[in-house]
Amino acid sequence: MRVLVTGAYGFIGAHIVAGLGAAGHEVVCAVRGGRVDSRFPGLSAIACDMADDVHVEDWLPRLKGIDAVVNSAGILRKRANDRFTAVHEQGPLALFRACEQLGTRRVIQISALGAASDGEFIASKHRSDATLATLELDWLVLRPSLVYSVRGSYGGTSLLRGLAALPGVLLLPGKGEQQVQPIAAEDVGQAVVAALARPAFAREFVELVGPEVLTLRDYLFAWRGWLGFGPARTLAVPGWLVRIGAALGERLGSGPLGQTMARMLERGNVGGAQASTQLQESLGLTPRSLLRALTETPSEVQDRWHARLYFSLPLLRVSIALLWMGSGLAGWLASAAEVVAVVPDASLSSGNLLVLARLTATADLVLGVLLLLRWRSRLVLTLMLLMLLGYTLGIGIGWPGHWLDPLGGLLKNLPLFAVLLVLLATDERR
Incomplete structure (x- = not known):
């Protein structure tokens, strides 16, 4: 039939x-x-x-x-x-x-x-x-x-x-x-x-x-x-x-x-x-x-993973969204002097640095909000991953001293890569 x-x-x-x-x-x-x-x-x-x-x-x-x-x-x-x-x-x-x-x-x-x-x-x-x-x-x-x-x-x-x-x-x-x-x-x-x-x-x-x-x-x-x-x-x-x-x-x-x-x-x-x-x-x-x-x-072990992750993954997603939104707010609230203080040996002028900081802050805010709303989350997570990669390579190569920041600095980006990859891998609903 x-x-x-x-x-x-x-x-x-x-x-x-x-x-x-x-x-x-x-x-x-x-x-x-x-x-x-x-x-x-x-x-x-x-x-x-x-x-x-x-x-x-x-x-x-x-x-x-x-x-x-x-x-x-x-x-x-x-x-x-x-x-x-x-x-x-x-x-x-x-x-x-x-x-x-x-x-x-x-x-x-x-x-x-x-x-x-x-x-x-x-x-x-x-x-x-x-x-x-x-x-x-x-x-x-x-x-x-x-x-x-x-x-x-x-x-x-x-x-x-x-x-x-x-x-x-x-x-x-x-x-x-x-x-x-x-x-x-x-x-x-x-x-x-x-x-x-x-x-x-x-x-x-x-x-x-x-x-x-x-x-x-x-x-x-x-x-x-x-x-x-x-x-x-x-x-x-x-x-x-x-x-x-x-x-x-x-x-x-x-x-x-x-x-x-x-x-x-x-x-x-x-x-x-x-x-x-x-x-x-x-x-x-x-x-x-x-x-x-x-x-x-x-x-099987996959059944236990799925059950235990059911409530953990949304919390992880929300925390990443809030982190990106917080980063965006910090970028907008920072003064020109504070931006220059982060990269004092930059080849860019203070005005250009401030523009760059505001643009990346806006991108962080937008992506954080979109992730919170679950709007095309695979695309949003991919863009977050690319932004994080850009931050890490740009700052890590241009100002390598940040790898030795006593508070973790760029090293904190490494677990963030893993978190974003986990969220991407588990984004499917079915």
Whole structure:
């Protein structure tokens, strides 16, 4: 079967693509830019953008020769041109209507388990589900609970791994008694494969959940044990403090920490009493328990690095941004006499030295602010690295005495090179 998968390179989408490929289906990845992901070198890709492709005519050419469609595109929060209304509703509706027009009847929608009151992420997904249900298609809506993978993580699952890996302490909202029913991403992929193999099972809403209900506390301790970290004290974080952190994350951050995730965890994220039975009877699927999934795949040192670095890397990024901003402010506040005092034997005039100091200070300020805002961070980090190299070579060759500065002087640039290289190497989100 030739299957078009939107959002194919996302955390859930990639596992769906892998499952379909393993089952012998021909997968066409519909992604921004139409690039072929190096993880799937043998697959074809076409360009699409759910934020812009909101007309039926946008999708008709892409559906030629397609037997089924899986829509796994989604955003956890709105940003730039990505809006919930477009990405979760208008774009998918155009796709679904194009399927209806061309006769591509099998459509599988990856939605989300939760209540509309949890936030616009859930609400917009459910509105899209309701619209799909009105169309003359063999649709199926899959609503997964908390999705994890032992082989990697992204977004909220990375956040929870990071919490599980904190040194000596386990921070829990309240007492950590919120309930979750986690399901492996690989099992989500198998659910899609099973759905395509059962075309008669259609026009249903299916809750994708694991076989057991866990408290958030038990879920985090399971991951902590798998990562190989020792016992930890639990520390209850008051609800009001969790809500403040979620509000700040919603407004200032770009990661998973936000009000939607906070509400979902506060209310719990579990399926109905018959969810597991429906999965077995309708799709022949028995998802693995978290303990079984963890036991089947032992952790590696890279897993521990990633979990421990989850909170360390943002702190490192912020500290570098503040250092660059502080350097810029110092360059602007320094007087002409102070600038000349740094390089008293300079061949440049004091006026030219002051101009040079102001220009480099401005560059430092701009780069520091851009890094703090995460604007094209790979480019910003590369420019920082080049500036640092320029400072070090220029001053080190022109005024070599600064290498012997008793306070470290140019020698302090060496660890900064290493820090910038680490930030560049870990900048990828997926």
